[in-house]
């Protein structure tokens with residue numbers, strides 16, 4: 001296929017998020033992470049106790065977030081920080097820590113509205129579990145989406161229920177499907193998150209997942225390789241039974257990711273391939289300081305060398 005014929009309209013061999021964002025907003029838009037003090041039904045005993053076996057929220061919480069500070073204070077501090085770094089005028093409040101729809105509707109309205117009242121904030125990114133959403137919450141988000149950009153992001157993590165059970169997610173892949181069905185056609189931008197290389201998964205089972213998610217109604221996909229970090233259940237499992245894990249090397253991950261992209265629906269926007277936990281938190285795999293952008297460049301190069309692109313092997317079922 002000639003690159004100019006890619007359905008996403010630019011020359012990258014995949015439908016990347018930053019190009020999509022540039023077409024959506026006229027200027028640079030910065031996400032600002034917030035810890036709004038939510039918890040998670042997988043930690044407080046509502047669904048399970050102890051949380052997902054890989055989870056340590058400290059690995060993705062920037063320094064300016066703290067539930068002790070109000071949502072508005074956290075956003076103001078984030079804006080002050082980023083406005084010195086970039087000439088950014090517009091921001092999205094990123095409700096990132098824990099499960100950000102896990103509260104009653106009154107609490108959600110108060111927190112979301114507080115964020116939207118901060119000057120410069122033009123929308124919300126809300127990260128949550130697929131079993132923490134209902135029609136009432138979605139009706140409210142649908143109302144907000146008439147005025148603001150609202151990205152609702154569900155952690156699916158795997159398409160395999162056996163895996164979800166093994167990592168103590170306490171929800172099923174069917175929960176992900178019904179959350180997306182409930183949330184579609186409401187003017188919301190819908191996102192999905194997947195973790196690659198969970199124990200018990202093979203490359204074949206993960207590639208089959210690319211085909212399964214391609215039939216689901218969402219827009220943006222975030223992925224990253226499994227990383228074992230400190231203060232998690234997985235840290236203990238890895239110490240006791242390392243053979244339970246088949247962690248990716250950079251080379252295997254790049255090759256796998258190219259195969260995965262080839263099976264994805266072409267209009268799915270790819271927001272992220274990898275993540276880098278802070279070095280003092282990361283136990284394994286250690287990729288020798290290889291930076292995210294270097295991996296992304298290699299994925300891109302391999303697609304081009306194969307004369308391939310996102311969706312090349314995608315088949316409508």
Ligand code: SF4
Pocket residue numbers: 040041042043050051052055056057097098099129155169
């Ligand atoms: S990964 Fe999400 S759902 Fe799992 S324990 Fe952590 S915050 Fe809760």
